[in-house]
Amino acid sequence: MTLISSSNATHKIASLKMCFYGAGSMAEAMVRGLLDRGLTEPGQISMMNRQNAARMEELTARYGVNTSMIEADKSAMLKEADIVFLMMKPKDAAEAIGQVRELLHPGQLIISVIAGMTIRTLETLLGKPMPIVRTMPNTSSTIGLGATGVSFSAAVSQEQRLLAETMFQAVGLTTVVEERMLEVVTGLSGSGPAYVYYLMEAMIAAGSELGLSEEAARELTVQTVLGAAHMVKATGENPAELRRKVTSPNGTTQAAIEKLDANQFSQAVISAISRAAERAAEMGAEIERKATS
Ligand SMILES: NC(=O)C1=CN([C@@H]2O[C@H](COP(=O)(O)OP(=O)(O)OC[C@H]3O[C@@H](n4cnc5c(N)ncnc54)[C@H](OP(=O)(O)O)[C@@H]3O)[C@@H](O)[C@H]2O)C=CC1
Numbered sequence: 001m002t003l004i005s006s007s008n009a010t011h012k013i014a015s016l017k018m019c020f021y022g023a024g025s026m027a028e029a030m031v032r033g034l035l036d037r038g039l040t041e042p043g044q045i046s047m048m049n050r051q052n053a054a055r056m057e058e059l060t061a062r063y064g065v066n067t068s069m070i071e072a073d074k075s076a077m078l079k080e081a082d083i084v085f086l087m088m089k090p091k092d093a094a095e096a097i098g099q100v101r102e103l104l105h106p107g108q109l110i111i112s113v114i115a116g117m118t119i120r121t122l123e124t125l126l127g128k129p130m131p132i133v134r135t136m137p138n139t140s141s142t143i144g145l146g147a148t149g150v151s152f153s154a155a156v157s158q159e160q161r162l163l164a165e166t167m168f169q170a171v172g173l174t175t176v177v178e179e180r181m182l183e184v185v186t187g188l189s190g191s192g193p194a195y196v197y198y199l200m201e202a203m204i205a206a207g208s209e210l211g212l213s214e215e216a217a218r219e220l221t222v223q224t225v226l227g228a229a230h231m232v233k234a235t236g237e238n239p240a241e242l243r244r245k246v247t248s249p250n251g252t253t254q255a256a257i258e259k260l261d262a263n264q265f266s267q268a269v270i271s272a273i274s275r276a277a278e279r280a281a282e283m284g285a286e287i288e289r290k291a292t293s
């Protein structure tokens with residue numbers, strides 16, 4: 001086995017052909033992140049979807065990558081890839097993988113982002129031993145600020161681990177977790193950007209309803225969320241401590257937090273994340289059922 005250092009991993013990645021099987025939001029986020037960070041070149045990337053030809057044209061125009069639809073080009077892109085990213089929705093995964101399993105071979109590294117689908121189910125669907133990296137990224141990978149949980153199958157070599165970790169680190173933060181914890185990662189950071197956007201939608205709506213222009217409400221909201229996240233990171237202080245510093249006794253923040261507490265804000269967030277994790281497991285069980293039926 002050849003072991004490489006993490007700086008060599010970056011060079012090695014540039015030499016690898018990557019095929020993104022599924023070309024939606026998450027595939028685009030990864031591709032853009034990898035290209036913008038100079039980890040690879042458009043010529044090394046191919047993207048494939050099922051039926052949406054306009055989407056393929058759009059991706060070629062935007063990034064210069066090779067694109068095709070699965071029926072038009074079943075063999076070349078998938079067969080020639082060193083790394084195959086599985087980027088379709090969980091409901092489509094069993095059928096999509098079943099369609100191409102004979103084209104895949106153990107010399108390739110499989111990287112899945114599919115919520116809920118376990119390594120064991122993927123091994124069943126592939127029908128042969130292959131190295132599998134199961135991940136849960138998020139769409140902030142687009143701008144290099146992603147947060148990704150990663151687990152490895154037993155067949156993944158040290159070098160392949162390093163390659164996968166280096167790729168996801170290039171587009172944000174990467175945490176290696178036990179596979180069963182990936183459902184929690186899904187609930188927390190995979191779906192997480194949507195909770196923050198939802199909060200921002202409500203803040204903007206409140207500002208507008210109370211008389212600010214839409215533009216002012218938006219700008220103030222964006223800067224507030226950006227500043228708060230940076231404060232937690234830059235100071236290393238707990239969010240609870242930083243919150244205390246904003247909250248003057250009997251002041252405006254206290255009045256607002258009392259309203260949030262009355263509406264069970266914390267419990268709502270905790271139960272939302274817990275439900276998302278549970279839903280990931282349900283979706284995984286559904287794919288497993290399809291894989292074994
Ligand atoms: N979006 C997110 O924030 C995150 C998503 N994920 C995971 O990423 C995966 C993709 O999600 P997302 O990008 O949002 O989904 P999208 O719906 O945006 O994209 C799915 C893609 O898969 C393609 N596809 C579906 N079936 C097939 C098939 N049989 N053969 C080839 N291509 C196929 C679709 O092609 P067509 O349009 O032609 O049908 C489309 O390009 C999911 O499994 C999700 O759990 C993980 C983390 C975050």
Ligand SMILES: O=C(O)[C@@H]1CCC=N1
Pocket residue numbers: 115186190191
């Ligand atoms: O909503 C979903 O199912 C996917 C998984 C994590 C984020 N989006």
